[in-house]
Amino acid sequence: MASLHILSKSTFLKGLQCDKHLYLYKNNKELLDPLSEMQQAIFSRGTDVGKLAQQLFPGGIDASPSSPTKFDESIKLTEELIQKGEQVIYEASFMFEQVLAAADIVVKDDSGWKIYEVKSSTSVNEVHINDAAVQYWIVSNLGYKVKDISIVYINNQYLRKGELDLNSLFSIESVLEFALEKQKFVTDEVARQKRVLKRNSIPKVDIGMHCTDPYPCGFIGHCWKHIPENSVFDISGMHLRKKFELYEKGIIKLKDIPNDCGLNKNQQLQIDGVLQNKKIIDKEAIKEFLDTISYPMYFVDFESFQPPVPLYEDSKPYQQIPFQYSVHYKESESSELRHFEFIAEPDTDPRIPFIENLLKVLGKKGDIIVYNKSFEITRLKEIQRDLPKYAKQIEKLFDRVKDLMLPFQKKYYYSPEMKGSYSIKYVLPTLVPELSYENMVIADGGTASLSYESLLSLDDFIKIDEIKKQLLEYCKLDTLAMVRILEKLEGLE
Numbered sequence: 001m002a003s004l005h006i007l008s009k010s011t012f013l014k015g016l017q018c019d020k021h022l023y024l025y026k027n028n029k030e031l032l033d034p035l036s037e038m039q040q041a042i043f044s045r046g047t048d049v050g051k052l053a054q055q056l057f058p059g060g061i062d063a064s065p066s067s068p069t070k071f072d073e074s075i076k077l078t079e080e081l082i083q084k085g086e087q088v089i090y091e092a093s094f095m096f097e098q099v100l101a102a103a104d105i106v107v108k109d110d111s112g113w114k115i116y117e118v119k120s121s122t123s124v125n126e127v128h129i130n131d132a133a134v135q136y137w138i139v140s141n142l143g144y145k146v147k148d149i150s151i152v153y154i155n156n157q158y159l160r161k162g163e164l165d166l167n168s169l170f171s172i173e174s175v176l177e178f179a180l181e182k183q184k185f186v187t188d189e190v191a192r193q194k195r196v197l198k199r200n201s202i203p204k205v206d207i208g209m210h211c212t213d214p215y216p217c218g219f220i221g222h223c224w225k226h227i228p229e230n231s232v233f234d235i236s237g238m239h240l241r242k243k244f245e246l247y248e249k250g251i252i253k254l255k256d257i258p259n260d261c262g263l264n265k266n267q268q269l270q271i272d273g274v275l276q277n278k279k280i281i282d283k284e285a286i287k288e289f290l291d292t293i294s295y296p297m298y299f300v301d302f303e304s305f306q307p308p309v310p311l312y313e314d315s316k317p318y319q320q321i322p323f324q325y326s327v328h329y330k331e332s333e334s335s336e337l338r339h340f341e342f343i344a345e346p347d348t349d350p351r352i353p354f355i356e357n358l359l360k361v362l363g364k365k366g367d368i369i370v371y372n373k374s375f376e377i378t379r380l381k382e383i384q385r386d387l388p389k390y391a392k393q394i395e396k397l398f399d400r401v402k403d404l405m406l407p408f409q410k411k412y413y414y415s416p417e418m419k420g421s422y423s424i425k426y427v428l429p430t431l432v433p434e435l436s437y438e439n440m441v442i443a444d445g446g447t448a449s450l451s452y453e454s455l456l457s458l459d460d461f462i463k464i465d466e467i468k469k470q471l472l473e474y475c476k477l478d479t480l481a482m483v484r485i486l487e488k489l490e491g492l493e
């Protein structure tokens, strides 16, 4: 039998964001946007951090339900464990007035219960406080003496030296005072949300800032269907609040934007591009840029990942760890294109083989062409800091780095298909339509990063090989894209 809850802690938080979100989530789950691989990975990352934090309070009993829908099992087990005098319980479930919550860790001492909510973020925010407030409301109203309620989160200043030190990795901050202040608010809000759920029609809520704040809603595909292509929401570099100001005035399509709405040069260019099919090709400026680079050329791209828990010596939580590169090499304009690539084995510190291998491939001379040089340069500087042994050799690379993004960032070349962006993901299909990221399993840096992170918990060699292959293909396309883009620019002369 499934538990008879009307609200849960997570639906309560959805209801704080938007009534329609709450209602659709309870009644029309079929309208939810499919969960991207990235969201799934972030979710499982949260679970892993939660499990690790349990070790701060060892010896507890796990009261998780056998399946996510069987919370009644977990409520019953929690009650039994408390009756038996257990001092530490993980995933303890409680229900009061049909509002259900699972507490990550509860600990009992002589003075009462302490509740710990584990978050994989690096600070405490308003959502965490609301989360704690509803948790406190449920547990204290059931008659348990709650002495304290805290958020356990990741201390991003922790530098790993040797074995993982959980007491330094996690920060624990009491939010009892804020949770207490919110008790009347929770009582009223629970009653209000129950009324929303009793309605027999979907609440009428227009789209707004609440669709992404505090979290992107899962019903965007459903609620935003009326927004056409080339709308104000496509304007690059404009704050979402400003876009909604236009939307609320009924200005939705780019063609409806009045002249006096304070657009910057790039935004105006984007709009003129769409409305007048305006293209810019400043051959003079492009030639000047091309004169700053010369063969031999190494077209280079790195991928990195950001594990929340530092896995390697001398690294911090969420530090970007480079694990892969692709290099296309051309000795002269007419010479044959050569390719080099590397991906680290996930069970070792990737930085060491990555940099050793890269330094060998890049040799001592030749321009190093990247797209958005601040990314590659920052990663190299971090390796200099963390692995001083390679610092001198890395230092010699910096003068050789040239940024192919520059002609697009400075709008020496602009076409309406770029939608105001100079990201390679927009530039490539415009200049080299025959090369495309479409249909690639991994098609952006974020997915590449989470895919690599997923390798750490896999033991299926076939799956590991498959993901590594997809990562290599993705990174290879990034550098091949640079080669082809440069050829197009050279062809304009």
Ligand code: SF4
Pocket: 017, 018, 019, 020, 021, 022, 024, 205, 206, 207, 208, 210, 211, 212, 217, 218, 219, 220, 223, 224
């Ligand atoms: S997309 Fe926006 S309006 Fe629709 S349910 Fe979500 S938050 Fe509410």
